[in-house]
Amino acid sequence: MASPPTPLRAPEHQVAGHQAAEGRLGPLVDGAGLFFKPLQGDGRGDDEVSFYTLLSSLPSSSLPSSSFFPSFHGTRLLPASDGSGPHPHLALEDLVAEFSNPAIVDIKIGSRTWYPQASEDYIRKCFEKDQRTTSASLGFRISGIQIRDGSGAWKPDRGEIRRFSPRDVRIALRRFVSSDPRSDPDRALAAAVYGGADGVLAKLGELKRWFEEQTLFHFNSVSVLVVYERDAGATLGKGKVKVKLVDFAHVVEGKGVIDHNFLGGLCSLIRFISDVLTGLDENCI
Amino acid sequence: MASPPTPLRAPEHQVAGHQAAEGRLGPLVDGAGLFFKPLQGDGRGDDEVSFYTLLSSLPSSSLPSSSFFPSFHGTRLLPASDGSGPHPHLALEDLVAEFSNPAIVDIKIGSRTWYPQASEDYIRKCFEKDQRTTSASLGFRISGIQIRDGSGAWKPDRGEIRRFSPRDVRIALRRFVSSDPRSDPDRALAAAVYGGADGVLAKLGELKRWFEEQTLFHFNSVSVLVVYERDAGATLGKGKVKVKLVDFAHVVEGKGVIDHNFLGGLCSLIRFISDVLTGLDENCI
Numbered sequence: 001m002a003s004p005p006t007p008l009r010a011p012e013h014q015v016a017g018h019q020a021a022e023g024r025l026g027p028l029v030d031g032a033g034l035f036f037k038p039l040q041g042d043g044r045g046d047d048e049v050s051f052y053t054l055l056s057s058l059p060s061s062s063l064p065s066s067s068f069f070p071s072f073h074g075t076r077l078l079p080a081s082d083g084s085g086p087h088p089h090l091a092l093e094d095l096v097a098e099f100s101n102p103a104i105v106d107i108k109i110g111s112r113t114w115y116p117q118a119s120e121d122y123i124r125k126c127f128e129k130d131q132r133t134t135s136a137s138l139g140f141r142i143s144g145i146q147i148r149d150g151s152g153a154w155k156p157d158r159g160e161i162r163r164f165s166p167r168d169v170r171i172a173l174r175r176f177v178s179s180d181p182r183s184d185p186d187r188a189l190a191a192a193v194y195g196g197a198d199g200v201l202a203k204l205g206e207l208k209r210w211f212e213e214q215t216l217f218h219f220n221s222v223s224v225l226v227v228y229e230r231d232a233g234a235t236l237g238k239g240k241v242k243v244k245l246v247d248f249a250h251v252v253e254g255k256g257v258i259d260h261n262f263l264g265g266l267c268s269l270i271r272f273i274s275d276v277l278t279g280l281d282e283n284c285i
Numbered sequence: 286m287a288s289p290p291t292p293l294r295a296p297e298h299q300v301a302g303h304q305a306a307e308g309r310l311g312p313l314v315d316g317a318g319l320f321f322k323p324l325q326g327d328g329r330g331d332d333e334v335s336f337y338t339l340l341s342s343l344p345s346s347s348l349p350s351s352s353f354f355p356s357f358h359g360t361r362l363l364p365a366s367d368g369s370g371p372h373p374h375l376a377l378e379d380l381v382a383e384f385s386n387p388a389i390v391d392i393k394i395g396s397r398t399w400y401p402q403a404s405e406d407y408i409r410k411c412f413e414k415d416q417r418t419t420s421a422s423l424g425f426r427i428s429g430i431q432i433r434d435g436s437g438a439w440k441p442d443r444g445e446i447r448r449f450s451p452r453d454v455r456i457a458l459r460r461f462v463s464s465d466p467r468s469d470p471d472r473a474l475a476a477a478v479y480g481g482a483d484g485v486l487a488k489l490g491e492l493k494r495w496f497e498e499q500t501l502f503h504f505n506s507v508s509v510l511v512v513y514e515r516d517a518g519a520t521l522g523k524g525k526v527k528v529k530l531v532d533f534a535h536v537v538e539g540k541g542v543i544d545h546n547f548l549g550g551l552c553s554l555i556r557f558i559s560d561v562l563t564g565l566d567e568n569c570i
Contacts, residue, residue, distance in 0.1 A: 116421060166542065256560075257451065260396060260553040263548075
């Protein structure tokens, strides 16, 4: 557990989850490609370490050919961001390290985020939140979104995002690929980001095919993170659109059954994104 | 609303739902191809009539090319099976009329059978039943099953079926295509019933592709009914394996969103049946 060589700081581009601000415990980055996520104290941190450890041990034939998982670099004891002293952290790939101006959306998949093995209290809280947000109705909800350009940014706060209606979700997925997300969404980047052989839809399709087969894991409360480069000087191209899964604290064994909850929600998301690409979403807004 | 020409009787091969026995209100058949389902009194009957009426008005391009819906022949005022006098009935295709010895399984699809528009009481009841049965864990549950041959029958009662574990479901889907369902399941009929171009898996695959596209309806608490001929003299062949959807009292508008709950459960069922066909289920039993 060696200390990283570069100073640690709160990530600049975090859109969802616990944040290292105002003396709270949150993730850190080293600016050199690593993202340190503090282990949560109620067993969830250990569960996430177990998941990454098990994942690392699987043969590549058990996994999709594209890498949908952040690379895992063990755990590190690091000074906590809240000043409370040394705290164990997961050392993960910093998914936005290579981007100068990443557009990011975090989409939590599944019409239910709870699972039968969880505590009654956890189930009740998740159940209520799934009904209040679009999880129950759409099979997914947006947990965070950020788009910046020269003249400003669109990064709605957590409260605003929680109140997103199905219509708001359609508009957000459209703004996410528009030239100026603050004015009328023009979908100017939809073909480059959502379409094409390396675009979001192709990657989500590969993920879907894996979920139709895999019965190892049930991915409860896991997000799909989509990132692309909005730097004015960059040309959108291969390697610059990322689709990753994040947050594995509630993954449980699949026991020979496919993850029908994740798969259903993923299919719904694919349809929503496909509607933006084809312009069909205009009929629904 | 003319009376049917032949005497009405309780169906011989009903495996799930309300049954016309012991003075209760239940469905009737005329023995000439029609199945009469009494309209339920709390609005559900009217909702099912509305669904069939709307379905009949859709262009064929909106529907899967195979017919997954029983044909609809309007409503009829008929003497109720419970002796309570004239009662309105849906007139539907009798799905087993052409079979001399039908093997039947009724599989209710979806990890949840409730939906946000329903009453609080209905939601609570469904939620609890979904947890007690395999709906929540597998994304579907068996609601009824019947297999008969010369020497006997396997038709577990409702209470036994409700207690089916995931393992029991695997075994039931195997017994369903075995030469003698009462002894060790041999899967002798799996290739003929589940496999092939007109088999159950091919039909469920077509249904899946439709559910990946259609956003007209959400099929809450709807069953897939699978029927095939077990008459000793019959050769299993084209037209003798049926896959139909039944029970549309809780269908609601899709409003541009795919039915991710049905789709996820359907994918799980496809995987279970595929496991029986390939013998992979043996690893899980």
